[in-house]
Amino acid sequence: MATFFRSAAFTSMIALAVVACGNAKGDDASAPTPATAATASDLIGHAKGSETAPLTVIEYASPTCSHCKHFYDDVMPTVEEKFIATGKVRFIFREFPLNDVDVIGYSIANCAGEDKFFDVLDDLFAHQEDVFASSKDGALKKLFLEIAARHGIADETALDACIADRTIRQTIADTMLSGEEFGVRATPTFIVNGKVKPADVDVSTGEAFEAYLNGQLENISK
Numbered sequence: 001m002a003t004f005f006r007s008a009a010f011t012s013m014i015a016l017a018v019v020a021c022g023n024a025k026g027d028d029a030s031a032p033t034p035a036t037a038a039t040a041s042d043l044i045g046h047a048k049g050s051e052t053a054p055l056t057v058i059e060y061a062s063p064t065c066s067h068c069k070h071f072y073d074d075v076m077p078t079v080e081e082k083f084i085a086t087g088k089v090r091f092i093f094r095e096f097p098l099n100d101v102d103v104i105g106y107s108i109a110n111c112a113g114e115d116k117f118f119d120v121l122d123d124l125f126a127h128q129e130d131v132f133a134s135s136k137d138g139a140l141k142k143l144f145l146e147i148a149a150r151h152g153i154a155d156e157t158a159l160d161a162c163i164a165d166r167t168i169r170q171t172i173a174d175t176m177l178s179g180e181e182f183g184v185r186a187t188p189t190f191i192v193n194g195k196v197k198p199a200d201v202d203v204s205t206g207e208a209f210e211a212y213l214n215g216q217l218e219n220i221s222k
Contacts, residue, residue: 021065021187044178045094046117048080053090054220055083055213058191060096060179063105063124064131065187070204072125078206083213093121095175096187101131104144104163106172111162112151120151192216 045058057079061068083089095106109120124131127147134140148159162168182189182196190197193216203209 021062021067044175045092046114047090047092048118049084049090050087051090053084053087055089055193055216056092057083057089057213058092058094060094060176060182060184060187060189060191062096062098062102062187063121064098064101064128066128068188069125069128071188072122075203075206075209078210079213082210088217089213093118094178095172096179096184096189097172097176098187101135101140103169103172105131105147107163107165107168108144108148108151108153108159110168110171111148111153111158111165116151120147123147123150193220 059071061071063069079089079091084091095102097103097106105120105124109117109124112120124147127143130143131140134143145156145159148162149155153159153162179189182191190203192213197203197212201212203212
């Protein structure tokens with residue numbers, strides 16, 4: 001694990017995360033404007049909500065992407081309250097790492113267990129600025145040890161084993177590759193009932209995403 005934390009390329013990797021994020025309106029920079037039919041299995045990723053919900057929303061995201069953090073801070077609470085909790089949406093999160101920092105964070109989330117995955121994800125987004133800062137001052141390992149410890153990964157030995165786990169790394173890689181059929185190249189990208197959200201649809205606020213999802217629900221009922 002030490003090679004990850006000593007790498008001088010870490011700062012440039014973080015910079016790449018910003019470049020690969022969608023724009024500030026929450027548009028999917030990678031998504032084709034015409035919606036594309038999906039065939040990927042909904043079993044890939046980490047799910048919240050009823051399996052019988054009329055809408056399935058898949059998000060490809062990165063914990064070092066600033067627009068992904070904006071979605072989790074400002075938009076996701078509306079999705080949780082008005083769509084997931086009410087049985088209207090099944091939300092599936094899929095890992096789309098933009099750098100090795102993301103891979104480490106996702107490894108911790110997977111090692112913590114499926115029931116804690118979203119708790120770790122919340123923690124990673126909450127400390128995004130700390131990740132940026134610690135990647136520059138050499139304190140990234142300490143920060144990840146603190147995050148891991150909060151979710152049951154007790155010490156450095158356990159974290160080393162987690163990050164080195166080839167099965168987990170392969171799962172993350174396979175999940176990322178599942179985005180190829182949708183043309184995912186940036187984060188966040190949303191797929192709603194098998195179609196990529198068009199880039200010109202603004203979902204940068206809770207109200208905007210609510211209107212978009214309600215429109216999708218109306219289309220189903222027609």
